[in-house]
Amino acid sequence: MGLEVLIVGSGSALPTISANQTSQVITCGNQSFLVDCGEGTQVQLRKNKVKIQNINHVFISHLHGDHFFGLVGLLSTMHLLGRRADLQIHGPKGLDEIVEIQFRNAGNNLYFNMLFNTVEKPGLILYEDNKVIIKSIPLKHRIPCFGFHFQEKKGLRKLDGHKLVQHDIPIYARKSIAEGLDFRNDEGLVIKNSELTFDPVSPTSYAFCSDTAYSEKLIPFIKNVDLLYHEATFLESERDRAKKTFHSTAKDAASIALQANAGKLILGHFSNRYKNKDGFLQESRPVFKNTFVAQEGEVFKI
Amino acid sequence: MGLEVLIVGSGSALPTISANQTSQVITCGNQSFLVDCGEGTQVQLRKNKVKIQNINHVFISHLHGDHFFGLVGLLSTMHLLGRRADLQIHGPKGLDEIVEIQFRNAGNNLYFNMLFNTVEKPGLILYEDNKVIIKSIPLKHRIPCFGFHFQEKKGLRKLDGHKLVQHDIPIYARKSIAEGLDFRNDEGLVIKNSELTFDPVSPTSYAFCSDTAYSEKLIPFIKNVDLLYHEATFLESERDRAKKTFHSTAKDAASIALQANAGKLILGHFSNRYKNKDGFLQESRPVFKNTFVAQEGEVFKI
Numbered sequence: 001m002g003l004e005v006l007i008v009g010s011g012s013a014l015p016t017i018s019a020n021q022t023s024q025v026i027t028c029g030n031q032s033f034l035v036d037c038g039e040g041t042q043v044q045l046r047k048n049k050v051k052i053q054n055i056n057h058v059f060i061s062h063l064h065g066d067h068f069f070g071l072v073g074l075l076s077t078m079h080l081l082g083r084r085a086d087l088q089i090h091g092p093k094g095l096d097e098i099v100e101i102q103f104r105n106a107g108n109n110l111y112f113n114m115l116f117n118t119v120e121k122p123g124l125i126l127y128e129d130n131k132v133i134i135k136s137i138p139l140k141h142r143i144p145c146f147g148f149h150f151q152e153k154k155g156l157r158k159l160d161g162h163k164l165v166q167h168d169i170p171i172y173a174r175k176s177i178a179e180g181l182d183f184r185n186d187e188g189l190v191i192k193n194s195e196l197t198f199d200p201v202s203p204t205s206y207a208f209c210s211d212t213a214y215s216e217k218l219i220p221f222i223k224n225v226d227l228l229y230h231e232a233t234f235l236e237s238e239r240d241r242a243k244k245t246f247h248s249t250a251k252d253a254a255s256i257a258l259q260a261n262a263g264k265l266i267l268g269h270f271s272n273r274y275k276n277k278d279g280f281l282q283e284s285r286p287v288f289k290n291t292f293v294a295q296e297g298e299v300f301k302i
Numbered sequence: 303m304g305l306e307v308l309i310v311g312s313g314s315a316l317p318t319i320s321a322n323q324t325s326q327v328i329t330c331g332n333q334s335f336l337v338d339c340g341e342g343t344q345v346q347l348r349k350n351k352v353k354i355q356n357i358n359h360v361f362i363s364h365l366h367g368d369h370f371f372g373l374v375g376l377l378s379t380m381h382l383l384g385r386r387a388d389l390q391i392h393g394p395k396g397l398d399e400i401v402e403i404q405f406r407n408a409g410n411n412l413y414f415n416m417l418f419n420t421v422e423k424p425g426l427i428l429y430e431d432n433k434v435i436i437k438s439i440p441l442k443h444r445i446p447c448f449g450f451h452f453q454e455k456k457g458l459r460k461l462d463g464h465k466l467v468q469h470d471i472p473i474y475a476r477k478s479i480a481e482g483l484d485f486r487n488d489e490g491l492v493i494k495n496s497e498l499t500f501d502p503v504s505p506t507s508y509a510f511c512s513d514t515a516y517s518e519k520l521i522p523f524i525k526n527v528d529l530l531y532h533e534a535t536f537l538e539s540e541r542d543r544a545k546k547t548f549h550s551t552a553k554d555a556a557s558i559a560l561q562a563n564a565g566k567l568i569l570g571h572f573s574n575r576y577k578n579k580d581g582f583l584q585e586s587r588p589v590f591k592n593t594f595v596a597q598e599g600e601v602f603k604i
Contacts, residue, residue, distance in 0.1 A: 013378070013379075013382055014379055014382060014383075015344065015345050015375070015379075016345065016348060017345060017348060017349055039341060039342060039344070039345075039372065039375040040341060040342045040345060042317065042341070043317050043318065043319060043342060046318060046319060047319055063404075063407040063408050064408050065374060065375055065378045065404065065408060066378075069341075069371075069374060069375045069378075069404075070341065072367060072371060073317070073341040073367055073371045076315070076367045076368075076371075077315075077316055077317075080315055080316060081316075092407075094403075094407040095407075097403065098403055098404055098407060101396075101399065101400055101403060102365075102367065102371075102400055105365040105394075105396040105397075105400060105445075106365050106366050106367060106445065107444060107445045142409060143407075143408065143409045
């Protein structure tokens with residue numbers, strides 16, 4: 001099936017006409033997960049034709065405004081458009097209070113339940129269904145901050161239609177064969193599963209690492225990830241500023257991708273001092289060749 | 303001198319790609335006042351080339367999100383761009399708590415002081431300098447809500463250069479003549495002020511009436527205003543919905559403009575069910591001819 005990552009916003013603290021604040025939509029089958037939600041995200045979601053009522057889980061990495069100032073507006077719009085389904089909001093301690101105080105003052109009783117799940121530790125399972133499992137990643141920032149790791153689960157084996165006919169396999173047995181079991185017929189003859197099925201598509205994985213200083217602590221949590229998004233707010237010329245503000249350079253991100261044995265790296269959260277993003281690729285690719293720059297509206301299929 | 307009104311956003315609760323939430327910039331000389339601040343306002347201010355650090359007073363009409371969800375992001379940007387000057391924020395009870403909780407969680411100590419002024423009564427003087435006086439207007443909405451009335455003060459009289467020479471008026475006397483006093487020379491001869499000066503430009507006035515049901519109570523507070531902005535969320539076909547939600551129709555707004563003897567009426571806060579705004583003019587103009595529709599980016603000079 002594969003995960004898909006839509007870049008909704010790729011800018012950093014100062015939103016401009018051409019750079020929106022951090023937000024991404026991760027799609028897995030018919031589930032859409034929203035990750036971070038800077039100011040103006042709801043309009044960008046509209047622009048990218050994302051169905052907001054299909055989002056049932058929102059993940060907020062930390063409480064710097066460029067990662068959540070758009071959340072309360074999005075919730076308000078979900079309410080006005082008649083949402084009834086529960087919405088789970090995974091984020092740092094304090095987010096529930098910030099959201100609730102605003103609705104309380106507006107005199108609004110939301111039509112739907114907001115269920116807050118406080119993320120306080122790395123490696124926590126935040127969400128799991130039969131297709132995907134989502135865990136927290138430790139990041140190193142000025143305030144508590146977590147990334148999110150999406151791991152697809154292994155899908156069912158693909159049935160080989162010709163072989164099913166050839167061996168006269170009854171319909172009732174197909175489910176267990178897809179699940180990987182061998183088939184035993186009425187005469188006790190065993191037909192090996194590998195004879196009847198193809199391997200399923202390999203499950204894919206994605207890691208979202210917003211706002212972090214260079215930190216090798218996160219590597220075990222993203223080892224062998226297929227696609228890694230890692231912030232790169234600055235270039236090497238601003239290394240001191242990166243250190244002071246607990247942000248990364250493009251080279252830092254590349255080094256993490258290399259050590260984690262990632263398949264592909266996307267850089268984002270660019271300081272708006274950089275009008276042209278070529279420098280990020282120039283500094284990252286010598287360390288980690290398969291690097292790309294987050295472009296708003298772009299979809300990365302894994 | 304005259305007041306100028308920039309329409310930053312003219313939409314209502316649901317922001318879209320083409321309709322931003324309520325916000326206006328009122329300019330009086332070199333002072334800029336921000337009135338309401340829906341989500342995304344800071345980017346619209348950028349788009350309209352408004353210098354945000356020139357804004358020293360923000361007025362928030364009420365605590366429905368489409369009128370203030372952009373405030374905390376704007377404050378954050380003012381901080382990041384190095385603001386040091388105090389910022390006065392006039393708005394409803396509760397706004398200070400909402401703003402402060404967000405900066406507290408972000409671990410940010412702002413470089414500038416936010417001074418909150420709670421607006422709890424109509425007719426209050428919220429701001430006054432030698433050019434303008436700003437007062438609260440009572441509105442009728444689901445939660446406490448106030449409009450804002452901007453009244454320019456009478457400027458200095460214009461000196462008639464020829465007459466000053468002719469009567470040999472010394473320089474030291476000019477200030478008091480501009481202020482309207484007669485001149486008495488060393489021989490005791492009085493020269494009437496009207497002989498030496500022209501009338502100043504008439505002071506102008508503007509009233510901002512966001513979110514309100516039809517309410518005659520506000521008329522005394524906006525009597526003879528030169529330019530009136532009055533919300534018109536709906537057309538007559540949605541009168542029941544207007545009543546239920548404490549909003550106005552175009553006809554309601556026109557009736558208020560007529561009774562207040564306003565010079566000109568701007569309608570705004572349109573429900574996004576109306577793609578075309580012609581209906582608003584068709585329903586307002588038979589009652590109050592001098593009606594216009596708020597267009598984002600438009601400047602009304604009074």
